[in-house]
Amino acid sequence: MNVNETRIMERIEAFSKFNENPEFGISRFSYGKEDAEARKWLLQVCRELDLSISVDPVGNIRARYEGKDPTLAPIMIGSHMDSVRNGGKYDGIVGVVGALEVLSVMRDYEYQPKRAIELVVFAEEEGSNFGTTMVGSKALTGKLSLEEMEVLHTENGENAIEVLEKFGLHPADMDAYILKSTDVDAMLELHIEQGIVLEREKKRLGVVQAIAGMTTLEVTISGESNHAGATPMNMRSDPMSAAAILITKIEEVAAHQVLESTVATVGSICCKPNMPNVIPGEVVFTVDIRDIDAGAIQDTIQKIEKYAKIISEERGVQIAFRTIGTSSPIALSPRIKAVIEKAVAKCSDSWMKMNSGAVHDAAMMASVTDVGMIFVPSVRGKSHNKEEYTEASDITLRCQALLLSVCSLCE
Numbered sequence: 001m002n003v004n005e006t007r008i009m010e011r012i013e014a015f016s017k018f019n020e021n022p023e024f025g026i027s028r029f030s031y032g033k034e035d036a037e038a039r040k041w042l043l044q045v046c047r048e049l050d051l052s053i054s055v056d057p058v059g060n061i062r063a064r065y066e067g068k069d070p071t072l073a074p075i076m077i078g079s080h081m082d083s084v085r086n087g088g089k090y091d092g093i094v095g096v097v098g099a100l101e102v103l104s105v106m107r108d109y110e111y112q113p114k115r116a117i118e119l120v121v122f123a124e125e126e127g128s129n130f131g132t133t134m135v136g137s138k139a140l141t142g143k144l145s146l147e148e149m150e151v152l153h154t155e156n157g158e159n160a161i162e163v164l165e166k167f168g169l170h171p172a173d174m175d176a177y178i179l180k181s182t183d184v185d186a187m188l189e190l191h192i193e194q195g196i197v198l199e200r201e202k203k204r205l206g207v208v209q210a211i212a213g214m215t216t217l218e219v220t221i222s223g224e225s226n227h228a229g230a231t232p233m234n235m236r237s238d239p240m241s242a243a244a245i246l247i248t249k250i251e252e253v254a255a256h257q258v259l260e261s262t263v264a265t266v267g268s269i270c271c272k273p274n275m276p277n278v279i280p281g282e283v284v285f286t287v288d289i290r291d292i293d294a295g296a297i298q299d300t301i302q303k304i305e306k307y308a309k310i311i312s313e314e315r316g317v318q319i320a321f322r323t324i325g326t327s328s329p330i331a332l333s334p335r336i337k338a339v340i341e342k343a344v345a346k347c348s349d350s351w352m353k354m355n356s357g358a359v360h361d362a363a364m365m366a367s368v369t370d371v372g373m374i375f376v377p378s379v380r381g382k383s384h385n386k387e388e389y390t391e392a393s394d395i396t397l398r399c400q401a402l403l404l405s406v407c408s409l410c411e
Helices: 005-016 033-048 093-108 135-140 146-150 160-166 171-177 239-256 294-315 334-347 361-365 392-409
Strands: 052-055 061-065 075-080 117-122 186-192 205-211 213-222 263-265 269-272 282-291 318-327 351-356 370-376
Touching: 005 033, 005 093, 005 392, 033 052, 033 061, 033 093, 061 093, 075 093, 075 361, 075 392, 093 117, 093 186, 093 392, 117 135, 135 171, 135 361, 146 160, 146 171, 160 171, 186 334, 186 361, 186 392, 205 334, 205 392, 213 239, 213 294, 239 263, 239 269, 239 282, 239 294, 282 294, 294 318, 334 351, 334 370, 334 392, 351 370, 361 370, 370 392
Parallel strands: 075 117, 075 186, 186 370, 205 351
Antiparallel strands: 052 061, 061 117, 205 370, 213 282, 213 318, 263 282, 269 282
16 A cells, blocks of 8 residues: 555645635644634545544544454544644644545555554644643643633633634533543654754654653743833833843753753743833743753753842842643653654665654653654754745655554554
8 A cells, every 4th residue: 555645745735725824834723713624624534534523622633444343442643733823834734644644545445454543633732822732632631621721811811711612612521531541552643853853864754762841931020110211220120121131041051051952942022011112011921941851851940940030139020930831751652663663664764763852742642552753854944934844755755654654553
């Protein structure tokens, strides 16, 4: 059995049409208009493949291709289809389309596996709505409670529960859908690398060994809002100046004071009242900290908090931290890694073992089942922007590797 490159690329292009701002890349947030359109298209394809479809209370889609033995736990394959604002058209979608292609090929060849195979499309992986990532996979694996959902909100202040209910979902029922370890035999996720390692090493496939952990902090710096012209420099309690110093220290900590693998990013910042002639009264920004080593993440947080205390005292401001999202580093399943390595070796001799600096839904699934991931190169390492690109031939190769892996697990 062989995958169909033309069909794969046509489906990727089809998904790219469901987009809020085509001129600037892909903007498709979970629970929005574009997400609804993409879901409608995907579910129609699933019906044409005669898959059994279900949508859970937070919007995760599962489409089941039945196996010979209904008593056996299924294999899950898939990824996410939401995007960051002005992102690329391959992130997440390559994994969804790759999984869809596996099921399409099996239907083409009238192949019935020993156990069922489920396409899974996780909701709100990127965290573009509520500032916390992997909402769908966290809910599915019992890592996100209804109480925690209730405190999540959009940048406009809309409560997460209200957002989901407006989309026709029923988040109050989410606990009834939590997976048990007996519910899934394995989960495989295809993804673009979102980095430059494969390209620099001139490899076409990567077999992921571990996924970095991540902690996202919200930092609030409170000072005293005042007139920009009438307030002398030595009489200010300026949270923006304090934020600038702390952000520089955050970069210094990650770059020089922890591990070589540690990264920290301030990617979102806002100030109030946000006027050119007013000293801000408050500045709020986020810090995204990642590493394969859990201890390094905690070490980074402690060092940042230490600098914050010093800056607070020197600048006459108050600095508060709130953790808005966290995931632990995950070593992927030796069983699944062995299967994938054998499959990719059949497809190409151009592959390598590697870690993932990006966090994926597969990391959440690792608490309930054996998990594996396959990467393909991101040209120039570009991702989460309009320039994100992966060669069609590499995507096809990876889909073939997924097909072989799934077939092997079904034997």
